Amino acid sequence: MHTNAQNAIKTTFQNALRLANSGNLSQAAALLDGLALQAPQSPDIHYHRARLAARLGDPEKRRAAIDTALRMRPEEPAILTEAIETYSALGDHDRVLTLLDRHIARDPKAIKPQADKALYLQRAGRFEASEALFRQLLKKHPDDAELYRMFAATIRFAPNDGLIGAMRRLARHPKLSPHGQMHIHFALAKAMEDTKQHDKVFAHLKRANSAQSALWPDDAAARASEWSAVVDAQAGLTPRSDSTATSPGLIFVTGLPRSGTTLAEQIIASHSEVHAGGEIATALRTAYAQFGAGTEMMALKDAPTAKLADFASRLQQANRAHADPSKPWMTDKSIMAFLIYGLLHASLPNARFIVIHRDPRDIALSVYKNHFSGGTHRYATDLAAIAEVIKTFRKITAHWRDTLPDRFSEIRYEDLVAAPDQTSKSLIAAAGLDWQERCLDFHKSGGTVKTLSLHQVRQPIYQSSAAAWRRHEAELQPFLDAWGDTPWD
Numbered sequence: 490m491h492t493n494a495q496n497a498i499k500t501t502f503q504n505a506l507r508l509a510n511s512g513n514l515s516q517a518a519a520l521l522d523g524l525a526l527q528a529p530q531s532p533d534i535h536y537h538r539a540r541l542a543a544r545l546g547d548p549e550k551r552r553a554a555i556d557t558a559l560r561m562r563p564e565e566p567a568i569l570t571e572a573i574e575t576y577s578a579l580g581d582h583d584r585v586l587t588l589l590d591r592h593i594a595r596d597p598k599a600i601k602p603q604a605d606k607a608l609y610l611q612r613a614g615r616f617e618a619s620e621a622l623f624r625q626l627l628k629k630h631p632d633d634a635e636l637y638r639m640f641a642a643t644i645r646f647a648p649n650d651g652l653i654g655a656m657r658r659l660a661r662h663p664k665l666s667p668h669g670q671m672h673i674h675f676a677l678a679k680a681m682e683d684t685k686q687h688d689k690v691f692a693h694l695k696r697a698n699s700a701q702s703a704l705w706p707d708d709a710a711a712r713a714s715e716w717s718a719v720v721d722a723q724a725g726l727t728p729r730s731d732s733t734a735t736s737p738g739l740i741f742v743t744g745l746p747r748s749g750t751t752l753a754e755q756i757i758a759s760h761s762e763v764h765a766g767g768e769i770a771t772a773l774r775t776a777y778a779q780f781g782a783g784t785e786m787m788a789l790k791d792a793p794t795a796k797l798a799d800f801a802s803r804l805q806q807a808n809r810a811h812a813d814p815s816k817p818w819m820t821d822k823s824i825m826a827f828l829i830y831g832l833l834h835a836s837l838p839n840a841r842f843i844v845i846h847r848d849p850r851d852i853a854l855s856v857y858k859n860h861f862s863g864g865t866h867r868y869a870t871d872l873a874a875i876a877e878v879i880k881t882f883r884k885i886t887a888h889w890r891d892t893l894p895d896r897f898s899e900i901r902y903e904d905l906v907a908a909p910d911q912t913s914k915s916l917i918a919a920a921g922l923d924w925q926e927r928c929l930d931f932h933k934s935g936g937t938v939k940t941l942s943l944h945q946v947r948q949p950i951y952q953s954s955a956a957a958w959r960r961h962e963a964e965l966q967p968f969l970d971a972w973g974d975t976p977w978d
Contacts (some may be wrong), residue, residue, distance in 0.1 A: 490914055492528075494695070498524060498527060498528050499857060501520055501523075501524055502520075502521075502524060502533075502534065503629060504520060505517045505520035505521050505524070505537070505681055506537065507539075508520065509537070509541055512803075514541060514544055514545055514806065515545070517541055517669075518538070518541045518542070518545060521534055521538045521541060521902045522535055522538065524733065525538060525554075530561065530563070531559075532534035532557075532558040532562045533783045534566065535555070535557040535558035535561070536554070536555065536558040536567065536568050536571060538550070538554040539551045539554035539555035539558065539575060540571060541570055542554055543578070543810045543826035544806075544809060544810045545806075545809050545810075545813075546808075546809025546810060546812050547809075547816060548575075548578065548716075548814070551575050551578075552575055552576075553581065553780045554876075555568065555572045555575050558571075558572075559572055562791075563591065563743070564591070564595055565947075566595070569588060569591060569592050570588035571594075572588050573588045573589060575584055576588065577609075578733070582609075582613040582615075585609060585613075586606065586609065587614075589602065589605060589606040589609060592605075593732075597854075599625065600630055600633060600636070603621075603622065603626055604626065604636060604639060606622060606628065607619050607622040607623045607640075607735075607898075608639065608643075608772065609641075611623065611643045612789065616643070616644075619643055620640075620643065620644055623639070623644075624652075625893045626639075626910075627640065627652060627655070631655055632659060632662075634659060634665065634668070634669035634670075634671075634672035634673040634676070635651070635668070635669075636658070636673045637655075637656050637672065637673055637676040638671075638672035638673065638676040638860060639676045640652075640676070641675070641676040641679040641680060642679065642860075644666075645683045646679070646680040646683040647683075647684070648682055650680070652680075653677075653680050654679065656673055656677050657677065658675055659673050660674060660677060667700045667703060668694060668700075668704065670697070670700040671697050671700035671701045671860070672697075672860070673697075674693040674694070674696040674700070675693070675694075675698070675858075675859075675860045676698035677692075678690050678693035678694045678697060678858055679692060679858075682858075686967065687930045687960055688699070689959070690858070690961070691961060691964040694857060694858050695976070697729070697860070698857065698869070698870035698871070699860075699870070701860070701863075701869075701870050701888045702867075702871065702920065703862065705863055705864045705867050706867065707867035707868050707870065707871065707874060708867070708907050709868065709874060709877065710738040712868070713881070714783075714784055715783035715784055716828060716881060716885065717762055717960075718783060718784040718785075718786060719783060719786050719828045719829065720828065720831075720885055720888065721789060721948045722780070722781075722786040722789055722861060723786055723789050723790075723829065723832055724788070724790065725788075725790035726789045726790045726831050726832065726835045727752075727790075727835060728834065728835045728838065729794065729797055729798070729835055729836065731794070731798070732835070732836055732837070732838045732957045733801070733838070733848075734799075734800070734809075734838055734839035735804070735837055735839065735840070736805070736811050736817070737764065737771075737808070737813075737816060737817055737818050737819040738817060738818045738837075738839040738840065738841075738921075739808070739818075739819060739820075739821055739833075739837060739841070740757060740763065740819070740820045740821070740838065740840070740841045740843065740920045741772075741820075741821050741822075741823075741826050741827075741829065741830070741833065741841065741842045741843065741845070742754045742757065742820055742821070742822040742829075742843050742845065743822065743823075743824065743826055743827040743842070743844050743845070743880070744824070744844060744845035744847070744902075745824065745847075745852055745856070745879060745882050746824060746847065746852075746855075746856050746859075746861070746866060746869070747847075747851075747855035747856050747859065748845050748846065748847040748852055748902060749845045749847050749905060750822045750824075750845050752902070752905065753822075753843065753845050753900060753905065753916060754767070754820045754822045755927070755931040755932075756905075756913050756916055756917070756918065756928050756929075756931045757806065757820055757920050757922075758820055758931070759915065759918060759925075759926055759927050759928045759929075759930065759931040760818075760920075760922050760925055760927070761925060761927070762816055762817050762818050763816055763818045763819065763820060763920070763922070764812060764813035764816040764818070764819045764820070765819075765820050766808070766811045766812070766820050766821045766822070767811075767819055767820075767821075767822060767824055768823045768913065769808065769811045769823055770823045770825070770923060770949075771804060771807040771808050771811070771821070771823070772804060772821065772823060772826045772827045772829060772830060772833060773823065773826060773828060774807070774831055775800060775804045775807055776800065776829050777805050778803075778931035779799065779800045780792065780794065780796075780800070780802065789831075789832055789835075794958040797835070797836055798836075800832070800836055802839060804836075804837075806823075812957040813905050818920070818922070827844065827882070827885060827886065827889075828885070830842055830889045830893065830897070831889065831892060831893070834893050834896065834897070840896065841896050841898075841920050842889070842893065842896055842897045842898070843898050843899070843900060843916070843919050843920065844886050844897075844899045844900070845890075845899075845900055845901075845902055846883075846886075846900070846901050846902065847901070847902035847903065848902075848903065848956065848958070848964060848977065849876070849879045849972065849977060850958035850968070850977075851956065851957055851958050852875075852879060853876065853879070853958070853965060853968045854957060854958045854961055854965060855957075856869045856875055857869060857870075857872060857875060860865075871872040871967075872965065872967040872968035872971065873967050873968065873970070874971075875879070875968060876968050876971035876972045877971060880972070880975055884898070896921075898915075898919035900912065900915065900916055900919065909929065910929065912961070913928055913929060
């Protein structure tokens with residue numbers, strides 16, 4: 490190829506990437522498609538075509554493009570990663586595992602690719618294979634505290650499990666880092682709970698949460714200011730008469746962490762017309778980009794009509810990467826979406842809004858004993874802070890209950906587990922769907938699940954987690970004190 494032609498291709502390629510970064514996805518995709526005809530042997534072009542196809546919601550084009558790039562550079566880490574994400578989105582577990590094995594083969598001594606495979610096996614419902622791989626990894630790397638924590642979240646320990654002793658020895662290591670302290674004590678708390686040594690659970694949780702709090706301190710005042718400002722910015726906002734329905738239509742399933750949103754989402758997503766989007770986090774991110782983040786959000790009742798219409802358009806575009814084109818509805822269980830229910834209700838005429846409530850004491854216990862990604866849910870390390878967050882969430886929910894005229898529903902987790910048939914029908918009705926008996930068989934779906942609750946969603950509905958707080962009532966006293974005289978219901 491002549492130098493001039495090569496330079497022209499390079500210039501067009503860079504222009505396509507700039508367009509993609511600025512959000513002009515269709516124009517960028519058109520340029521890359523043209524380049525693929527001019528330079529069909531360029532894996533970089535096909536790699537970026539795959540990434541753009543994902544953002545544009547075209548899974549078949551994404552697969553074809555990444556397969557082409559893989560054939561040219563089968564060992565390239567970025568291409569392998571995109572291929573894994575492509576086939577994960579398609580639910581092709583065997584293909585994903587083959588690609589993960591190829592990733593592992595690049596560096597057999599690296600821990601992360603093997604841990605990724607163990608986690609994927611678990612998400613795919615292949616629990617025995619996941620456990621076997623985790624145990625093999627821990628045998629080779631007995632001082633990796635994070636591996637223990639990851640493994641603990643996937644199994645139920647037996648009293649005679651030798652890994653419990655190994656974890657205790659590691660926890661006593663004088664040079665264990667703060668990160669290590671955090672991971673190993675979360676793992677040991679889970680092991681104590683599994684083996685019914687309930688009197689030892691909170692000693693480990695306190696150490697785990699203390700380490701996590703030191704690594705990612707909470708700022709309660711900043712959080713309160715942000716939440717208040719965002720809700721206030723939506724005052725006086727009313728539905729737009731010229732708004733148009735999105736495709737897919739969105740079913741927002743919101744609640745605090747550990748409140749039962751995963752269970753609710755899986756029931757709804759078992760419907761033949763619904764795809765489970767999970768915690769895609771597109772709504773709040775798009776709102777902040779369009780109207781200002783947190784305390785900087787503008788008064789939305791004064792926003793130009795065109796700006797509100799553009800918000801809906803941008804949100805639909807952002808959701809294409811997560812949608813299934815064959816399904817007219819998609820769930821979004823992003824936790825923070827509850828902050829902008831007023832905006833979403835006004836902008837999306839076909840959206841539905843479902844809030845899942847659970848006994849605050851059970852939420853507090855479950856939040857406190859679970860590890861969240863670093864920097865997220867910083868309040869989770871302090872029982873009194875958890876109480877304040879739950880109270881604020883309930884206050885904002887009550888505001889939407891009084892403000893939104895329609896399409897807003899509330900479901901209690903305890904009702905869902907006590908009377909699953911009746912409450913599941915109410916849940917499906919709240920989503921605006923006709924009832925299908927298959928929604929009671931959500932645990933048989935076999936799809937990929939990315940959540941702390943994945944073991945639960947692989948089982949029929951059960952009641953053992955209801956009122957679990959009573960076992961630790963004494964340890965929860967800081968939460969109870971902070972809750973004060975606030976009603977539980």
